[in-house]
Amino acid sequence: DQQVKQNSPSLSVQEGRISILNCDYTNSMFDYFLWYKKYPAEGPTFLISISSIKDKNEDGRFTVFLNKSAKHLSLHIVPSQPGDSAVYFCAASDPHSGGSNYKLTFGKGTLLTVNP
Amino acid sequence: EAGVAQSPRYKIIEKRQSVAFWCNPISGHATLYWYQQILGQGPKLLIQFQNNGVVDDSQLPKDRFSAERLKGVDSTLKIQPAKLEDSAVYLCASSLNRQGYGYTFGSGTRLTVV
Numbered sequence: 001d002q003q004v005k006q007n008s009p010s011l012s013v014q015e016g017r018i019s020i021l022n023c024d025y026t027n028s029m030f031d032y033f034l035w036y037k038k039y040p041a042e043g044p045t046f047l048i049s050i051s052s053i054k055d056k057n058e059d060g061r062f063t064v065f066l067n068k069s070a071k072h073l074s075l076h077i078v079p080s081q082p083g084d085s086a087v088y089f090c091a092a093s094d095p096h097s098g099g100s101n102y103k104l105t106f107g108k109g110t111l112l113t114v115n116p
Numbered sequence: 117e118a119g120v121a122q123s124p125r126y127k128i129i130e131k132r133q134s135v136a137f138w139c140n141p142i143s144g145h146a147t148l149y150w151y152q153q154i155l156g157q158g159p160k161l162l163i164q165f166q167n168n169g170v171v172d173d174s175q176l177p178k179d180r181f182s183a184e185r186l187k188g189v190d191s192t193l194k195i196q197p198a199k200l201e202d203s204a205v206y207l208c209a210s211s212l213n214r215q216g217y218g219y220t221f222g223s224g225t226r227l228t229v230v
Binding site: 004006034036041042043044045046049089091102103104105106107108109 | 120156157158159160161164172207209211218219220221222223224
């Protein structure tokens with residue numbers, strides 16, 4: 001049972017344009033959402049997060065939007081750069097999953113390719 | 117700050133053999149995680165430690181997988197005996213266990229079982 005879904009395995013955009021990566025979830029108990037970026041042969045790197053009490057969080061070129069009623073979040077990268085080419089994972093945290101220990105549930109990832 | 121260290125980077129073994137992976141978390145991070153990432157899928161939690169105690173090992177195949185974290189610092193993950201379906205990247209991560217803070221992952225160990 002996939003609680004965090006990234007339905008697009010891949011996305012290709014032109015340099016300078018906007019990249020939009022989408023993520024859906026089914027568990028209404030999730031209260032924190034995170035995006036990770038992964039380059040080949042490296043571990044995932046934390047990118048940006050958002051609390052369920054917010055609908056938007058921005059950090060430089062990266063903005064995450066959360067629509068709780070639709071159980072949907074998205075990551076916007078503007079402008080996209082070739083160095084952004086990587087696999088992006090959406091992850092969610094359920095505070096009830098283990099007391100105060102924040103276990104993350106990951107989606108399958110979306111491969112973003114930014115073409116020069 | 118030094119990152120999460122993992123070794124080896126790559127390992128190829130035959131099925132039914134045993135293998136062990138090592139992880140050294142970021143200094144001061146009390147929480148340590150082992151994740152399994154099969155090709156084309158997202159990381160799946162195998163086990164979570166808080167200091168040297170196990171918090172969650174519900175998805176660890178305990179008939180063949182074992183993990184320990186002695187003295188609340190380094191950790192080892194062992195598979196014995198390995199199966200073909202264990203071929204994956206094994207990621208270690210550590211965190212300060214604060215909501216929204218995010219984990220810091222190591223580079224992982226790529227295991228191929230032939």
